[in-house]
Amino acid sequence: MQALSSSPMFRFDGLRSGIIEEVTERIVDAHARAERTVEPLDRLLNELVIHEQKRLRHVHPPDTIEDKRRVDDIARALQRRATEGELLELLRRQARAYAQDIAGSFSNPTYKVATSVLPSLLSLLLTPQHLRSGEFGLGALDARVRIDGDIEQLRRLSATGVLVVVPTHLSNLDSPLVGYALMRAGLPPMAYGAGKNLFSSPLTSFFMARLGAYKVDRRLGFPLYKEILKTFSQVILEEGLHSIFFPGGTRSRSGAVESKLKLGLAGTALSAYVEQLRTLGPGARRFYFVPMTLNTPLVLEAETLIEDYLKEIGKNRYIIEDDEFSRMGRVATYARKVMTMDQGLELRFCAPRDPFGNHVDADGRSLDSHGREIDPARYVMRDGVVTHHAGRDAEYTRELGRHIVDDFREGTSYFSTHIVSAALFAYLEAEIPGSDLYQRLRHPRRLVVDAAALARRVDAIKAAIIGAPALGRLAQRVADMDGQEIVDDALSAFSGYHTHPAAQRSGSVIELVDRELILYYRNRLAHHGPALEAARPVGGGT
């Protein structure tokens, strides 16, 4: 099997300039062809100018005066009706600049530090009691994090094919968590797109810029930038770089498991596969999508995210810069809280699929539901010839997305916080009937639930989860707990991190304190009909 160290990512810095040039030339070529089906070049550049001149009216870092000059040159060229040749050259210059900004880097020394020294330091920092007992190294961290999935299969597939890992997304801590999971699983490092705003923090920026992250500037919403980004993604995949895409597009604001995916960038894996087949024929590498669920009892940014969800500020506030992730104190408190919980994190690699949704065997062969081998190349052939077909491939990717949603649900682990929140929220709905969500959340009445009744309801939810494995499973941490223990576990988790606990005990009753947080954690079960049905209080009480 190919050694981990021969993974293409370790050669990225040597490939970088070639990748940038390839991306640039593909963009220019796409717009230079006489039979092009994309937008006319002058209209494309005009849209760029309108957007960028507005954005660069006042130049602030990380933007530069040079960025502004390049855009102004395009504007002047358009005004004087420059020739197509001149416009293509300006396009080349601009595309190269964007590609250079997007392309990250990979430093082998930084990777060594990140994978060897840092987890030990992190573990030490977060669990100082282990310093006293003499435990050093990854052991303390490893005990807190459960990694599931057929790791051996993924290692084999990573040696011969290209992995496209698609995780659920709740927190800005997900990227390092995924990185940690890959490292623990003995899987190679991967490229991934990260919002440019995440590079503003010096500490995270240092590591992200050197560990395979490429920058996605969400301020640049015009078609040319998106085209360059997709082309970059496709080119690095063709080079064999394993990649990570968060198909939810952004962190789940509501706390629910993603059900509507944005697969534009992930879809470049299919384009890369088709292009490989066209150029390499049967020698083309195969591509494998690996859905991954990240399951935690608490989410660092829960309060900000649910508030944003509820406010519904137009579109999502993609660039939330002032949430808990930007406050190191909150990050440390959160990490300490989660790390004191045995098996407090479950990271699950689901069964891999080919770009057409078929499962694959241990050697990467695609299989239909009856176990018959399929040649995936035939999905993109016509009369024996491999062809690109945008409409066809977009539909394949959409269908793959439906399978990924099913995999996310099946791969979700429910902790005590989710289960107890589901019971509490159902109680809230029953106690304040006939009102909309906002009225329920803001109602001034103090709401309490009898603790024993709550425990019984939690037992019912637990049974419903066990009875519907396709919709998720109990976290290992709570699998052997009874209802009362689950309630206690949840209340313990709720205290000591969030500004206010979601719920707290008051004698023999449980008081609903922060209803928005209850809604957030309950939403992890939003797709689980049987569990929500079981959560409903019976006959007026719980």
Added chain:
Amino acid sequence: MSVLGIVNGTPVGEALVARLGTDGRKVVSGVDAPSLKRMCAEARLILVDAHRAELLPLLRRLGEYLEPNHLVAHTVHGLGQEGRVSLLIETESACRRVGVLAGPLLVSALRAGTPTAAVIASHHPEVTEEFASALSTKHLRVYRSRDAAGVELCASLTELAVVACAMVDALALGAPARALVITRAVRELGRLVALLGGDPLTANGLAGLGDLLVRSVDPTTPSYQVGVALAKGGDIDPSTLDSMKRTAARLDQLNPGKKVSAHVFHGVAAALTDGVEPATLIEKLMSIRVLDE
């Protein structure tokens, strides 16, 4: 023009084979294993025409020979517990490019060569483009749709509306009553399509209104015969009744608690499954509060 494979499991499939052959298309047909094997070897487009009750074993045979490069469409009516037929084809084979062909495909019209039409629906553009091109002749016009779920639902539920029209005819209630049933059924069908995420306008097309207009005046249509038998008393073909009862049960699951108003459809379902008398059904329908059209 490339070869077209047709699994001719019902008289409609046989009539299509005859019509297309007469109109100069090269067709490979059959239902047995050797025919299916040959069909899949020679044709890129495969049309599956079968009774719902025989579908699963047929798909399992066909699945042995279907390859990822095949484009598959079906004409199967009726709702079953296994779910949508398109998804069933994907489960039982390696195919991903699947569609549905529906509309007023009457055996008599196909054989006579009188003008007729159908709609081919799929999310995959190649399926709609290639099937529409392969099936369209001087006598048969095949339109395209991206609303596969809507067309499948219309094709399956229209038979319940046909039962209602047949009851109206059998009870001699007259043309206005028939018009009422047809217009309200189409409106309700649109709501049910929207409930499943489809385009409500699909109900006004060939798979909904088009099919209803034709089958509701064709006394040889099984669902029409069921309607007459329910109204006048009489024998009902057990397999047809069984199939329609499954559709009725599935309707209750698709529209739990009657989330959208579909009085005609649920009314006919009640007549089929609970034995509600047609006169009672009509009285009930005529007593519903009148709202906006």
